[in-house]
Amino acid sequence: MADEGNAITVRDLSHGYETPGGRLTVLDCVSCDVARREVVAVTGASGAGKSTLLALLGGLEPPQSGTVRVAGRDLAVLSGDDLAAYRREAIGFVFQDYGLLGQLTALENVELALTLGRVPRARRRVRARDLLASVGLASRGEHRPRALSGGENQRVAIARALANTPEVLLADEPTGNLDATATVAILDLLAGLPREHGCTLVVVTHDPAVAARADRVLALVDGRFGP
Amino acid sequence: MTWRDAIALAARSVGRRLGRAALTVLAIGLAAALLSSLLIASTAAQRRVLDQVSDGGPLAGIQVAAAEPDPGALDSDNPPRGEARAIDDDAVRQIAALPGVTSVVPVVANPVIVVPPAEPLPGSHPRRRDLTRDGTLERYFDTIVGIDLTRAVDLPIVIVSGRLPATNGAAEAAVSVGYLRRLGIDKQRADDVVGTELVIGEPRAYADGDDVVVRGRWVRLQIVGVVAQEVGTGQVVVSLEEAQRARAWSVAGIEVEGFDVPESPYTALFVVADGLERVPEVRQAITDVGYSTSAPETLIESVQRYLRVVEIVLAGIGVIALAIAALGVSNAMLAAVRERRREIGVLKAVGASDRDVRRIFLVEAGTLGFLGGIVGTAVGYLAAQALAAVVNSYLASQRLETVELGLPVFLVVAVVAGSTVLALLAGTIPAQRAARLPARQAMGDA
Numbered sequence: 001m002a003d004e005g006n007a008i009t010v011r012d013l014s015h016g017y018e019t020p021g022g023r024l025t026v027l028d029c030v031s032c033d034v035a036r037r038e039v040v041a042v043t044g045a046s047g048a049g050k051s052t053l054l055a056l057l058g059g060l061e062p063p064q065s066g067t068v069r070v071a072g073r074d075l076a077v078l079s080g081d082d083l084a085a086y087r088r089e090a091i092g093f094v095f096q097d098y099g100l101l102g103q104l105t106a107l108e109n110v111e112l113a114l115t116l117g118r119v120p121r122a123r124r125r126v127r128a129r130d131l132l133a134s135v136g137l138a139s140r141g142e143h144r145p146r147a148l149s150g151g152e153n154q155r156v157a158i159a160r161a162l163a164n165t166p167e168v169l170l171a172d173e174p175t176g177n178l179d180a181t182a183t184v185a186i187l188d189l190l191a192g193l194p195r196e197h198g199c200t201l202v203v204v205t206h207d208p209a210v211a212a213r214a215d216r217v218l219a220l221v222d223g224r225f226g227p
Numbered sequence: 228m229t230w231r232d233a234i235a236l237a238a239r240s241v242g243r244r245l246g247r248a249a250l251t252v253l254a255i256g257l258a259a260a261l262l263s264s265l266l267i268a269s270t271a272a273q274r275r276v277l278d279q280v281s282d283g284g285p286l287a288g289i290q291v292a293a294a295e296p297d298p299g300a301l302d303s304d305n306p307p308r309g310e311a312r313a314i315d316d317d318a319v320r321q322i323a324a325l326p327g328v329t330s331v332v333p334v335v336a337n338p339v340i341v342v343p344p345a346e347p348l349p350g351s352h353p354r355r356r357d358l359t360r361d362g363t364l365e366r367y368f369d370t371i372v373g374i375d376l377t378r379a380v381d382l383p384i385v386i387v388s389g390r391l392p393a394t395n396g397a398a399e400a401a402v403s404v405g406y407l408r409r410l411g412i413d414k415q416r417a418d419d420v421v422g423t424e425l426v427i428g429e430p431r432a433y434a435d436g437d438d439v440v441v442r443g444r445w446v447r448l449q450i451v452g453v454v455a456q457e458v459g460t461g462q463v464v465v466s467l468e469e470a471q472r473a474r475a476w477s478v479a480g481i482e483v484e485g486f487d488v489p490e491s492p493y494t495a496l497f498v499v500a501d502g503l504e505r506v507p508e509v510r511q512a513i514t515d516v517g518y519s520t521s522a523p524e525t526l527i528e529s530v531q532r533y534l535r536v537v538e539i540v541l542a543g544i545g546v547i548a549l550a551i552a553a554l555g556v557s558n559a560m561l562a563a564v565r566e567r568r569r570e571i572g573v574l575k576a577v578g579a580s581d582r583d584v585r586r587i588f589l590v591e592a593g594t595l596g597f598l599g600g601i602v603g604t605a606v607g608y609l610a611a612q613a614l615a616a617v618v619n620s621y622l623a624s625q626r627l628e629t630v631e632l633g634l635p636v637f638l639v640v641a642v643v644a645g646s647t648v649l650a651l652l653a654g655t656i657p658a659q660r661a662a663r664l665p666a667r668q669a670m671g672d673a
Contacts, residue, residue, distance in 0.1 A: 051670050060576060060666040081580050087666070088578025095670070099573040103239040115232045116578040160577065172670065 006069075007168050007200035008034035008057060013066035015052055026052045028223035029066070036167075037194040039201045041211040044220035050204040051172060053220065057202060058091050058170045059083040071167040088117050092161030092199070094190075096173035098153040100145040106132060106156045107141035113164045124163075131159040134196075135189060151182030158189060162197055169193060171203045175210055187213050228583040230590075237590035244563070251559045252599045255646050258552035259603020260610060262545025263642045267611040269541050270638075271630045273534045287329075287500040288383060289510055289522040291322065293491035296514045309519060313491035318518070325512045327505040328498055330381045335373040335470040336461055336494040337477055340428035340443055342366045343410060348419055353411035364410065370461030371400075371427060373470020381499050384464070388417035389452030392466055399465075400425065400448040404455055406462040415625065417453040424449055427463060429473035431480035439483055444476045503527060549646060552599065553653035560592050560657035564664075571661050572668025581662040588658035589651060596650020600643035607642070608634050 010032045016025040026049040034040050044050050056063050059075050062083070068075040071090040078086060092113075093099070100109045107128050114124035132141050135155040145153050154174060161169055174190060175183040191213050194201055203210060211217050219226040228236075241248045295309035314333070323331040343364040347353050359365050374382055376394045384391070392399035402425070404414055412419055428443030446469070454464060477488040498520075500509040510520045564571070571584055579587075611632050619629040 055667050055670055058576065060572075060670065081582075083666075084575065084578055084580035084583075087576060093576045095573070095576075099569070099576070101570060101573065103243040104236075112574075113577045115236075116228050116574075116583060118229055164578070 005035060006033045007036045007038070007071060008032070008202070009067070009069040010057075011067040013053075013056065013063055013068060015049075015056060015064050026223055027056075030220075030223070030225055031066075032218055032225060034200055034202060036200055037198060039191065039194055039203070039213070039215045041214035041217045042202060042204045042220060043206060043208075043211050043217055045206070048220040049223045050206075050220055054170050054172050054202065054204050057168070058093060059086045088113060089164060090167050092164065092166035092169040094154070094157050094161050094169065094171040094174045096176040098145065098150075098157040098177075100153055100156060100160075102145050105142050105144055106137060106148065106152075106159075109145070109156055110160045110163055112160060117164060127163060128159070131162055132156070134162075135159045149182070150178050151185055154178060154182070154186050155189065158186070158193075162193070162199075165197070166199055168200045168202065171201065173205055173207075174203060175205070175207060183207075183209070228579065228586065230586070233583070233586045233590045234594075237587055237594055240563075240587070240591055241594050247559055247562075248595060251556055251595050252602060254555040255549070255552040255596055255599025255650065256602035256606060258545065258548035259600050259642050259646050260606035261548045261603075262542065262645075263604045263607030263638060264611040264614070265541040265545050265607075266538070266638055266642075267608060267632055267634065268614060269534075269538045270635070271611075271615065271632050273531075273538065275630050276530060276534060287503050287506050288381070289498040289500060289506060289513065289520050291496040291498055291513055292519040292521070293489065293494055294519040295517060296519045311490065312517060314493040314496060314518065316492070318516070319493070319496065321516055322496065322498060322513055322518075325509060325516070327501045327509045327512070329501045330378065330499040332375055332378045332381050332497045332499075333467065333493040334382075334495040334497060335467060335474055335492075336370045336489065337373070337470055337473040338430065338488065339369060339371050339463070339473060340366055340430060341369045341406075341463065342426040342428065343406075344423055344425070348410060348412060348423070350416065350419070351411040353409070357409055357411070366428075367409070369463065371463045371465050371470055371473060372461040373465050373467040373473075375467045382497050385455045387414065387453040387455055389421040389450075391452055391454070392464070393451075394466070396466070396468065398446065398448050399451045400427075401452040401454045401464040402450055403462045403464070404453065407453065409462070420450050421452060422450065425463070427473075429476045431476055432483045434481050439481070441480075441483075444473070446473075503531075546645075549649050552646075553596075553649040556592055556595055556650045557653040557657060559595070560588060560654050561660070563591070564588065564657050564661045567661075568664055568668045571664045572666055572670070575664075575666035575668070584664075585658045585662035588661045589654050592654020592658065593647050593651045596647040596653075597643060599650070600646030603646065604634075604639050604642045608632075 010030060013027055013030050014025065015027040016023050042050050042053060055061055056068055057070055059078065062078070063076050073086055073090065075083070075086070101112065104112070110128035110131055111124045114127060129138070129141060132138055135158055137152060137155055137159070140148060140152060148156065171190065175186050178186060187210060190201060190203065193199055203214060205211055291314065293312060293314045295312045297309045319331055319333060322328060345363045347364055353364060357365050376391055379391055387404065389401070391401055402420065407414060407417060407420060410420065424447055426445055426447050428445050430441050430443050433440045433442065448465065474489065498509065498513065500506045506522055510522060513520050574584060615630050615632045622629050
């Protein structure tokens with residue numbers, strides 16, 4: 001398999017769901033490669049399979065057929081615990097609605113991935129503070145998500161996604177809930193991540209402005225990559 | 228995720244939904260309060276009943292009489308006594324050395340003439356037969372009971388009012404409720420005789436030609452307390468030394484028919500066995516030595532069995548209440564899982580395994596149970612105290628021994644641990660359900 005130098009290699013990936021009306025194929029034999037430190041935007045209409053592709057790349061569910069190889073791991077052969085370890089060690093997620101835990105402070109949210117990885121408290125706290133400082137929120141560490149703006153929450157989410165030094169960062173409509181000013185700031189932040197943190201970035205979006213900041217755009221149409 | 232981190236995260240989650248958590252804790256707390264108050268009251272009642280059965284003495288107490296055992300009555304709890312057999316210091320040592328004996332307290336009883344205060348106490352109503360023709364209280368024959376006051380705790384003596392005589396040789400006595408009856412005073416007014424004096428005459432018979440003359444050695448004693456005592460049949464409790472002096476005085480006289488002075492140095496012994504279960508063995512050993520015994524161990528065992536059944540029934544009621552509360556925990560946790568599907572998905576997206584998620588939810592359930600157990604034990608204790616205050620108010624008005632409630636450590640541990648374990652069991656299914664939620668929930672669309 002030609003995944004030398006690639007962070008992501010997808011071959012003949014098909015995925016679907018059983019519905020009351022019969023089987024719904026969401027991804028239909030798609031293949032693609034993403035190079036290390038590349039920024040790729042995945043675009044497409046609602047229901048085109050963008051989020052499913054992201055979920056499969058992130059190991060949120062195992063692929064039904066085909067091959068998904070990310071950060072050197074063949075996700076099809078990983079067990080449930082191995083997939084959890086993969087998400088903990090190799091992947092960072094950024095969600096449209098931030099996905100922060102309301103009962104934790106910004107600092108604790110950033111620490112979460114490290115907490116799950118049993119990193120000692122002192123070490124993870126230092127790492128979380130550094131990351132919050134790197135996204136411009138050094139002074140907001142003790143604030144809870146409800147006390148932060150949408151843009152600030154997304155910065156916290158990005159800091160959390162970077163906490164475990166992931167090889168691949170997966171962002172699902174990261175600016176979908178933000179105003180224009182915050183969108184520009186978040187896009188600037190995301191665009192700099194491959195250079196500053198050495199990670200590969202896959203952004204799912206339907207916003208042309210976001211796609212325009214990517215190195216490459218993969219357009220999904222009815223479960224297949226378009227031209 | 229470590230247990231410590233899981234506990235910290237669970238505590239935050241419980242705190243975030245404070246209203247629901249408070250209601251769930253309250254439900255467990257009320258059930259735990261019911262359980263603990265029932266057990267506290269039951270334990271106190273058990274102690275009170277057993278005190279009553281054992282006359283306030285040790286449950287494993289055995290009375291040894293200065294008499295030979297009656298071979299035909301060995302299986303009886305209170306066998307009729309055989310021929311007189313002296314109890315001396317050798318017998319005390321011999322019995323004290325028997326296996327299973329923890330304490331041997333000698334008792335000396337001696338006949339005396341009791342001279343109560345001449346004038347009846349204010350508010351008293353003596354019986355006509357206890358008064359002289361001029362209306363003063365009649366002197367009468369009775370028995371003083373001498374005990375080793377330093378070991379009164381090993382004897383079936385319950386203080387109704389005041390205290391026991393001091394151990395420093397002061398001329399003090401405690402009287403029984405029989406003395407109150409003689410003076411025509413209700414038990415409720417036992418305090419009235421404390422501080423009064425009585426005179427006892429220790430008798431000695433002399434031969435004066437063909438006649439017999441009885442002289443008394445008169446001792447003035449201050450009454451310092453009123454007791455319900457079953458050590459002997461006398462109405463006056465004094466120190467062992469005082470009773471021995473009285474006996475030494477009396478036995479120095481001549482024997483007179485109808486005026487029995489005990490020949491035995493000690494009138495009786497009160498032996499305490501090392502546990503109720505050893506009482507039969509110790510009784511048999513004392514019988515083998517050659518003394519008659521009596522003890523209510525069979526009655527006490529029967530009462531204990533009955534009380535155990537009551538305790539089990541009460542505990543059962545409490546446990547049922549706790550089980551119902553546990554269903555509340557289960558319901559609350561299932562609702563939490565439904566509401567937090569997205570949060571669970573996010574946890575999994577950032578690397579939580581099924582085991583981590585299960586652990587977080589189990590710890591949450593356990594936290595609710597633990598808090599409920601603590602709240603319930605505290606509330607239960609207060610409720611039992613309130614109940615005891617009402618009961619004690621009545622008992623005090625009747626001059627009966629009041630009930631003291633304890634909060635045994637084992638009860639606190641058992642109720643808190645029981646609440647926690649039940650909550651953990653109740654949280655198992657919700658935690659399992661949370662653990663099995665697909666990580667895709669993080670995307671919010673599955």
